[in-house]
Amino acid sequence: MESSLALGIALLLAPVLPGVILKVKALFAGKTGPPLLIRWYTLIKLLRKGSVYSDSTGFVFRLGPVVGCATALLALLFFPFAGFSPLLSFTGDIIVVLYALGLGRFCTVLAALDTASPFEGMGAAREVFFASLAEIGLFVVLILFHRMGGGLSLAGWFAGPQAISLAGPQGALLLLVIVALFLLLLAENSRVPVDDPATHLELTMIHEVMILDHSGPDLALIEFGAHCRLLFSACLVASLLRPPLAAGPLTNGLVFIGLLVLVYATVGVTESITARLRMHLVPKFILTSFALVFFAIILTMELV
């Protein structure tokens, strides 16, 4: 019951929290900014519209948004929000989730290539390159958590009394991991400094250019999927930050939402005070996270 409720709240919150990023950015720019629920309004608006399809496209173009959204939803099914046991959990579920997200990316990229647009091809090439590097970073995190005794499932890491958290016995190592996961969050979800979701020039985009030709409910599915993926990444960071409170489920849930808001706000701050990296620097940026976690693993070799 708690699990389904947590998942329901998460799905409701997924399009709300990006509003926090926009609010923070507006604050830095001295503007009022759009309303907090702007992403929900956009989704509803898109769902009411029809679509225009390019003559070049076929069924792969329509498959992309569906698979992208479905895989993002699958990832959330396995996540133990605020330490509640997730709907589903088994040993190795994290590998299934990461590969399912890979399938989502595979289909999104193919949908972009289906349009025959050189810009979308360019974006797709960048997306698969950076994603393959980010994947290494995530798997090193898996290795570290496995060595810290968390097993190989999301619930094993973040639920129960043995949850991996900053307040635990190996918390110092997790500082490195939190930074690394935050860098990966920025890279995987096309945020500044890797990609700029608000840029106006197609040549410089990565993710946004791949979905230029999608419209209406298809675009809504893509956007909702993207919100869910961002929530998944943010939850990874927020779970590590959780304090070891022996409180009731309500307090736990509220604290977790507070931490999520903090993560999203940090994304907003980062976007406000940093400029975008030049394309050839992005691999170095992503591999920094790999190096950080790798260093943490070397430290565990002493501890264990």
Place this chain on the structure above:
Amino acid sequence: MHLLLLALALILVGGVLPLIVHRWFRLAKLLHLIGVTAGCLTGLVALQAVWRQPETLTTGWSWLGFCPLVLSLDSVTALFLLPVLLVAPVLALYAYHYLDKPAAAWRTAVSALCFSLLVVAMALVTLAGNMVTFAIAWELMSIASWCLVLYDFERAETRRAGTTYFLFTQTGALLILAAFGLVYQATGSLAFDGMAALPAGIKSMVFFLTLAGFGSKAGILPLHIWLPHAHPAAPSHISALLSGVMIKMGIYGIFRIYLLLGDPTPLFPQTILLLGMASGILGVVHALGKHDLKRLLAYSSIENIGIILLGLGLGMLGITVGNRLMAAFGFAGALLHVLNHALFKSLLFLGAGAVLHATGTRQLDQLGGLLRTMPVTGRTFLAGSAAIAGLPPLNGFVSEFLIYYAAFQGLSLGGGNLLLCLFTIVSLALIGGLASACFTKVVGMVFLGEPRTEHARQATEVGPSMRAAMVLLTLACLVIGLWPEPVLRLIFAGLRDMAPLAGITVDALGPIPANLALGARLLLALVLLVALGRRLLYRGKVIGRGPTWGCGYSRPTSRMQYTGASYARSMVEFHRPFVRVRTEAEPLTRIFPAPAVWESRVEDAAEIGLTRGLVEPVLRIAARLHWIQHGRIQLYIAYIVLTIVVLLLTV
């Protein structure tokens, strides 16, 4: 056992009959198809006996009075026979419409005979129960496959590929024979059984000699050079047989010798793991850099051999450190990947063959938009691409998951082994990401977007037997992905006869097969659910059509699409010390520029190294010694006599 021999005989009959009736072209092809299918199905029935009861079936004859020929069938053999018997009939089915030139009836019949011979030879390699039998079967396999590569022998490129292949395969065979010679010298018997009792030093020599020999067949880096030349040169169903099934015989050899030696020294798994990482990563990077569809697939086979080696290495490491669970996961993952790769690589080569058949070109950058004109080929190729990239809910994911799991088991080890397991996981993740990139490139350039040339625009779907073959293989990939339990039970029945894992059953995996099935089905269910929701959302909506958004440019042409070369460029350059990107361009100089040329090639560092380091010096020495070769027979005989005399006096 007798049933299995009957099966092999049927396959051979299916090869000989077309020669006799080659004047009736269709009848010849039909008889070949019937013979191979009947033989393979009989063989699969015969394998049932092995799955059911744990015993080794053996038959033997004495040949010429001194050569004992022994065939023995245990569960490991059965496991490697499975891909041979499953894939061969599908390929024969494909060939029915693929080889469609009645003018070349004789050649088609000869190719059918070689196909049957190759299938039988591969079966004999796995069945061989002593060193003589093995060597004969191995040579038969090499020669049959060499003849198949030379199908288009009029083309100079094909002859060159054939020669390269012949050199590699014979050098490899020599190394294997040298290892067998060492064993014979130490034990005085041609049987395999004596290997376990060899002294440690000889064991290592035997292992590394056979590793080099079998590695050159399997396409392990840096002995892979023949593979990207020979596989594309053959007709596509032959490429599928070579790439999907035959190179696994190299893996079988390594695995069998390892089991026979029974030596748990950590050096073996460590070597295998390092070779696996190198083959896996560099294989996929080179695949990314290639623009020739079949050559790209050949490099991708090297990548998959790398993945299989990672699994084998983890399994061996598990035995070395006494972790049975890790060993079981590693071996099971590797052996399942052998089967999986046979299925999806055959599928992809058949798809490439269909594209070649329909358009006449293998160059990615001259294709495009084929999904509209070739719907079955396109959809099956798409499924095969997702499978080879290891994505759920298809079969590639199941085997990669098991290998990951084995590697995670190894993280509790210490020292160098820990680092090896760690890098294995990182390599697998990198290989997975790059394979995704590589196959989005292939599907995107060949099947999506707009046709780049007139050939691509005029393509039509291929014949029904070719389509049926591709659909069958796609279904196999999907079934293993969604119902992994029966296949895993089969794989574990195969591990049963391995001494270090004796008595292991699929229960060792615990709930993992069920969980994998759950994950795959859940994913499929969610996709279907969202697709249903999407359909509801679009009910009664206005659907418009228009051109692709060209960012304001009003006269786009299909030549402006992103090319495979530009798609892969930054990824390939990232791995630069190991791959060479050579770009040749004429700069634009004048105000009204003349037509310009820009060419970019990705070169294989191992191939260049081998040419510079070995071939050129050998040729130089050979040129110096040219005076020995003068064409006078009597002096040649004198050389031989002299050699024998010297040998008799010294040895």
